[in-house]
Amino acid sequence: MEQLLSDPPSCVQEAGTWCQQVWRMTGNEWLAGSATWLVAKPLRILLIVVVAILARYLVRKVIDRLTRTPENGSENKLPALLRPLRERAPEVLGPLIIERRRQRAKTIGSVLRSLTSLVVFGLASIMILGELGIDLAPILASAGIVGVAIGFGAQNLVRDFLSGIFMMLEDQYGVGDVVDLGEASGTVEAVGLRITTLRDVNGTVWYVRNGEVLRVGNSSQGYAIAVVDIPLNYNTDVNTATAVLEQVAAEAVARQSIAPDILDPPDVLGVENVTPEGMQLRLTVKVRPGRQWAVQRALRAEILPAFERAGFEPPLGRLYSPGPANSA
Known part of the structure; x- marks a missing residue:
């Protein structure tokens, strides 16, 4: 007991320290000297x-x-x-x-x-x-070396995450957008920091790493252009065909089914292409983003029957029309 109640350590003289408080409570020199720890x-x-x-x-x-x-x-x-x-x-x-x-x-x-x-x-x-x-200096230096090694080994993963962060902040594309990412195209189903999930027109799901996306073609931002090419025979009167196309397109875009998607009146550009088989008239319409395909289908469904009723023949129509069967 006498050994425990030995002379007080020097730190007891410092007022308000834990050493002083522990010495007063226990009278133990070792406990008082180790009070800080x-x-x-x-x-x-x-x-x-x-x-x-x-x-x-x-x-x-x-x-x-x-x-x-x-x-x-x-x-x-x-x-x-x-x-x-x-x-x-x-x-x-x-x-x-x-x-x-x-x-x-x-x-x-x-x-x-x-x-x-x-x-x-x-x-x-x-x-x-x-x-x-x-001493934190050696630890920080070692951590820096390990971090560089890990970063070098996982640089593709880091690139995917950084690309995903910037893509999110800039809102380059998101769920529901129709995009072309180079190797894959389709409708975006999910967007993550590392992977973007697309589903193409055939129903195939594509998982694209964000770091591998070098360019993004987004068909669902701002507005879109519905492009309709009408094939015609060389014998067609272009002026008459253009007038019929303008009239039918104006009537088609006024229908309730696609009218809400139309932003500007249709524009008939005229002859767009000439091939050995025939020529093409092009019609364009400015529409809401993502609705260009539906508008194109609706316009074709109206224009092609109207051209048939007007007597316009498709390219090489007579050449490919069915004829009498050859006798044996």
């Missing part, structure tokens, strides 16, 4: 961890609130995070525009949450190591 540093480390967890929780709650899609599902309301960003989503998407905005906000929010966790816990780890008296 046994009490002060664990408490400071615990405080750092608690503050880091609390800060991460609060920041993530703010991010979740900013990325939340309005409950009423209104197409005119954006998540708060997307309001400062440019949006190119076409109105023709209808209900799909909500899913497009939801996926975009969810992906950007996921990136922000990951960055928040990395920054907060990274700073907390550095502060904890500092409290333990560990």
Whole structure:
């Protein structure tokens, strides 16, 4: 007992220190001299961890609130995070525009949450190591070397993620857009940070890495042009055919089925192409994005029968018309 109640350590003379408090409570020289490691540093480390967890929780709650899609599902309301960003989503998407905005906000929010966790816990780890008296310079140097090695080995993965982030921020394309990504084309079904999912006209699903996309052709932004080429025989009177085409096109675009998709009156450009078989008249119409194919089909369905009624023959119509069967 006499050995435990030995002379007080020098740190006891420092007022307000843990050493002084522990000496008063225990009278133990070793406990008092080690009070900084046994009490002060664990408490400071615990405080750092608690503050880091609390800060991460609060920041993530703010991010979740900013990325939340309005409950009423209104197409005119954006998540708060997307309001400062440019949006190119076409109105023709209808209900799909909500899913497009939801996926975009969810992906950007996921990136922000990951960055928040990395920054907060990274700073907390550095502060904890500092409290333990560990020299951070060798650790940071080693971490830098390891990071370079990992980055070099996973450069394709890093490129995919960076491309996905910029694609999201710039809204180059989204759910419901009809795009051409070079190797694959079709309707976008899902957009992620690493992979974009397309479904082509044959129903095949394509998974395209964002880092491999060098160019994007988007047919669903701003407006589109419906192009209709009408094949004609060389004997056709071009002026008469042009007049019939203008009249039929004007009547067709006024129909209720495609009238809401038309932005400008149809424009007959005249003879577009001449081939050994015949020639082609071209008609163009400015339409809402994504509706060009439906308008083209509707116009063809009206124009071709009208040309037949007017007596215009298709190219080489007589040559390929069925004749009497050859006798054996």
